Amino acid sequence: MKSSLTGKLTFALVEPDTGLAHAVTMSPPGIVDELRRSGLRGRGGGGFEVAEKWRLCAAAEGPGRFIVCNAAEGEPGSFKDRAILQGFAQLVFEGMTIAAAAVGASRGILYLRREYGYMAAHMESVLAARRHAGLLGQCIPGRGDFDFDISIHLGDGAYVCGQETALLEYLEGRRGEPRNRPPWPTTRGLRGAPTVVHNVETFAWVSCVLARGAAWFKNLGTAGSPGLKLFSVSGDCQRPGVYEFQLGFSISELLETVGAERVKGVQIGGASGRMIPPSQFHRTIAMEDLPYGGAIIVFGEERDMLDVAGNYLRFFVRESCGQCVPCREGTRRLLDGVERLRQGRCPAVHLDRLCELGNTIRLTSKCGLGQSAPQAFLSIVSHYRRELMGRERHERG
Amino acid sequence: MLTTERDRIGLEIEKLVRSYHNDCGALIAILQEVQRRYRHVSQYAMQVIADALDVHPAQVFSVVSYYRFLSTTPRGRFVIQLSDCIAHDAVERAAVARQLENDLGIRFGETTVDGLFSLEHTGCIGMCDQGPVVSVNGRIHTQFTADRVGALLRDCLGGGDMVAAPGRD
Numbered sequence: 001m002k003s004s005l006t007g008k009l010t011f012a013l014v015e016p017d018t019g020l021a022h023a024v025t026m027s028p029p030g031i032v033d034e035l036r037r038s039g040l041r042g043r044g045g046g047g048f049e050v051a052e053k054w055r056l057c058a059a060a061e062g063p064g065r066f067i068v069c070n071a072a073e074g075e076p077g078s079f080k081d082r083a084i085l086q087g088f089a090q091l092v093f094e095g096m097t098i099a100a101a102a103v104g105a106s107r108g109i110l111y112l113r114r115e116y117g118y119m120a121a122h123m124e125s126v127l128a129a130r131r132h133a134g135l136l137g138q139c140i141p142g143r144g145d146f147d148f149d150i151s152i153h154l155g156d157g158a159y160v161c162g163q164e165t166a167l168l169e170y171l172e173g174r175r176g177e178p179r180n181r182p183p184w185p186t187t188r189g190l191r192g193a194p195t196v197v198h199n200v201e202t203f204a205w206v207s208c209v210l211a212r213g214a215a216w217f218k219n220l221g222t223a224g225s226p227g228l229k230l231f232s233v234s235g236d237c238q239r240p241g242v243y244e245f246q247l248g249f250s251i252s253e254l255l256e257t258v259g260a261e262r263v264k265g266v267q268i269g270g271a272s273g274r275m276i277p278p279s280q281f282h283r284t285i286a287m288e289d290l291p292y293g294g295a296i297i298v299f300g301e302e303r304d305m306l307d308v309a310g311n312y313l314r315f316f317v318r319e320s321c322g323q324c325v326p327c328r329e330g331t332r333r334l335l336d337g338v339e340r341l342r343q344g345r346c347p348a349v350h351l352d353r354l355c356e357l358g359n360t361i362r363l364t365s366k367c368g369l370g371q372s373a374p375q376a377f378l379s380i381v382s383h384y385r386r387e388l389m390g391r392e393r394h395e396r397g
Numbered sequence: 398m399l400t401t402e403r404d405r406i407g408l409e410i411e412k413l414v415r416s417y418h419n420d421c422g423a424l425i426a427i428l429q430e431v432q433r434r435y436r437h438v439s440q441y442a443m444q445v446i447a448d449a450l451d452v453h454p455a456q457v458f459s460v461v462s463y464y465r466f467l468s469t470t471p472r473g474r475f476v477i478q479l480s481d482c483i484a485h486d487a488v489e490r491a492a493v494a495r496q497l498e499n500d501l502g503i504r505f506g507e508t509t510v511d512g513l514f515s516l517e518h519t520g521c522i523g524m525c526d527q528g529p530v531v532s533v534n535g536r537i538h539t540q541f542t543a544d545r546v547g548a549l550l551r552d553c554l555g556g557g558d559m560v561a562a563p564g565r566d
C-alpha cells in the first residue's frame with residue numbers, strides 16, 4: 001500500500017515530544033488553559049472543545065482516570081486516522097501522555113479497529129521505544145510522580161463501537177451498545193472511572209499546540225473553527241489522499257486541489273454526512289457552515305445517486321446496534337424505498353413519507369448513528385429528486 | 398484415558414479462561430483467542446466459557462453474535478474480503494468479485510467445502526484512495542485487479558507472502 005499523505009503536513013514539521021517537554025514544565029490546569037486558548041475542538045466528528053472535556057474529567061471523582069484514543073475509524077470514506085497512525089504515531093502517543101498529565105490519568109488505551117490489525121506491530125514498537133526512552137511507564141521525566149502507560153486493544157468489527165460509550169462497553173467485554181448519557185464518560189467512563197476519549201487526530205494536534213503555542217493554532221482557520229484539520233478525500237478525482245486544510249475552506253477550492261472535474265456532488269462527512277450539489281460548492285467547511293467530519297467523497301457525473309444512497313443505507317442497516325426501533329427498522333424502510341425507486345415502483349407520496357420517516361429517525365434515535373443515518377438519503381432526495389424518479393420499471397426481485 | 402476432540406477443546410478453553418482469572422471483563426479477549434484458534438466460536442465453546450465465567454450462555458452468545466469478527470460457524474483458513482467502499486470504481490470491483498467467484502467456485506458469503514477459503518464482502522476499510530481493495534486474513538492488497546486473483550490464490554496455498562498466517566484474521 002502506498003502512503004496516503006499529500007503535501008506538507010504540519011505533523012511532519014513538528015518535532016515529536018517538544019510539546020510534552022513543554023507540558024511537563026506546566027501545572028495541570030496550566031496545560032488545560034493553553035488548550036483553551038488554542039480553541040482546539042475534537043476531530044472525531046462531535047467537535048466538542050478539548051479543554052472543557054479535560055477540565056470536566058480532572059474535576060470528576062476518581063477512582064483513577066483513563067485516556068482512550070479512538071482509532072475505530074469506521075466512517076466510510078475516512079482513512080486519515082490510518083495515515084496519521086502509520087506516519088505520526090509518536091505525536092498521537094505524545095498527545096495522550098499530555099492529556100494524562102493534565103487530568104491525572106495513569107492508563108491509556110488505543111482502541112484500534114481490527115481491520116487495522118496490520119498496524120499493531122508497528123504501534124507496539126513505537127510504544128516500546130517510548131518506554132525505553134522514559135516517555136512512558138514509571139516516572140516520566142520532569143515530574144517524579146507521573147506514571148502513564150498505553151496498551152492496545154483490537155476491535156471486533158462494529159461501526160457503532162466508534163461511538164465513545166459503545167467503545168467503553170466493548171472494552172468492558174460486552175456488546176458495544178451506546179449508553180444513556182449523562183453520565184458522560186468524563187464523569188463515569190471506563191469501569192466507572194472518569195475517562196477522556198478523543199480521536200487519533202485530536203491527540204496529534206494536542207502535541208502540536210503544546211509545541212508551537214496556542215496563539216499559532218488560534219490564528220489559523222476561522223473564529224468559530226480555529227486551526228488546521230486533516231481530510232480524507234476519495235472518489236472521482238485525480239489526486240485522492242489525506243489533505244491538511246485551514247478550516248473555512250470552500251468546496252470549490254477543495255475540488256481544485258484534488259483535481260476533480262465534472263462533479264455531480266460531494267459527500268461531506270462520510271456515510272453519516274450529507275451530499276452537497278454543485279450549486280452549493282461555494283460553501284465552506286467550518287462549524288459556522290458545513291460541520292466537518294473528516295471524510296470527503298467526490299462523485300463524478302457518471303455516478304447514479306441512487307446507488308450512493310443505497311450503499312450508505314445498507315451500511316446503516318448492517319451497523320445499527322438495534323436498541324432503538326426508529327434506527328433499526330427505519331433504516332430498513334428507507335433502504336426498501338431506494339429499492340422501490342430503482343425498480344420504478346415508488347409513488348411520489350411514498351417518497352415524501354420516507355422523508356418524513358427520515359426526519360423522525362433523526363429526532364428519535366439514541367445515538368449519533370441513528371441521528372445521522374438518514375442524512376445522506378434526505379440530502380440526495382432533496383437535491384437529485386429528478387434523477388431518482390420515473391425509472392424504468394423492473395419486476396420485483 | 399481416551400478423550401474425545403470435544404473434551405480436549407473443552408479443557409483447552411477452560412485453561413484459557415483460567416489464564417484470564419475467570420474474569421468476565423475479559424470475555425471478548427477470550428472469544429478473540431477462541432476464534433483465532435478454532436476459526437469460530439461453537440455453541441459448545443460458548444457453553445464452556447459461560448460455565449467457567451459463571452454467566453448465562455445467552456450472555457456469551459449476545460456478544461458473539463454482535464461482532465463481525467466472531468463467527469458461530471467455521472470460516473475458511475483464508476478469509477478473502479472485498480471492500481464495497483463507495484469511493485472505489487464499481488466496474489473494476491465487480492470484475493474482481495466475479496473472478497474470485499469463478500476461481501473459488503463459491504459465492505460471496507460461502508466457504509469452500511475443503512474449509513480453505515471464505516469469500517466475504519466488507520464495508521469500507523480505510524483504503525478509499527487505493528481501491529479496489531482485497532484483504533486476505535487481514536493483509537491488504539490495494540489497487541487490486543481481476544488478473545491478480547490467480548496469483549493471490551496460488552500464494553495462499555503455497556504459503557507465499559501475499560497473505561498473513563492463517564488464523565490471524
Ligand SMILES: Cc1cc2nc3c(=O)[nH]c(=O)nc-3n(C[C@H](O)[C@H](O)[C@H](O)COP(=O)(O)O)c2cc1C
Pocket residue numbers: 041042043044045046047048070071072073074075159160161162163164165197198199200202367368369
Ligand atoms: C456511530 C458513531 C461512530 C463513531 N465513530 C467514531 C470513530 O470511528 N472515531 C472517532 O474518533 N470518533 C467516532 N465517533 C465519535 C465519538 O463518539 C467521540 O465523539 C469522539 O471519539 C470524541 O473524540 P474527539 O473529542 O477527538 O472528537 C463516532 C460516533 C458515533 C455516533
Ligand code: SF4
Pocket residue numbers: 160177178319320321322323324325327328365366367368369370371
Ligand atoms: S441510534 Fe441506532 S446505533 Fe444508536 S443506539 Fe439507537 S439503535 Fe443503536
